[in-house]
Amino acid sequence: MPAERVVHDVVFASDDPAYAGTMRMTWSLAPADGGTRVTFRADDVPPGISAQDHADGLASSLAQLAVLVEREG
Numbered sequence: 284m285p286a287e288r289v290v291h292d293v294v295f296a297s298d299d300p301a302y303a304g305t306m307r308m309t310w311s312l313a314p315a316d317g318g319t320r321v322t323f324r325a326d327d328v329p330p331g332i333s334a335q336d337h338a339d340g341l342a343s344s345l346a347q348l349a350v351l352v353e354r355e356g
Contacts, residue, residue: 287312301331321345 289310297303307326312319328337 295329295332297329297331299331302329304329321348 289312291308293306293308295303295306304327306328309324309326311322311324313322314320323341325337325341
């Protein structure tokens with residue numbers, strides 16, 4: 284059975300406590316018309332990471348995943 288959910292922790296090491304901590308990422312996969320729906324959730328994002336920087340990082344991760352999947356397919 285293929286994985287439906289992937290959970291991993293991302294550790295941010297910084298001398299500034301606003302940018303330090305462990306963020307938990309949860310990626311969920313579900314069948315969708317013509318492919319797979321990928322949704323994700325981020326918990327405990329360090330408070331120093333702006334919403335825009337966080338959104339940009341997540342968009343970049345999704346774009347990299349798309350490149351990998353399309354290359355493999």
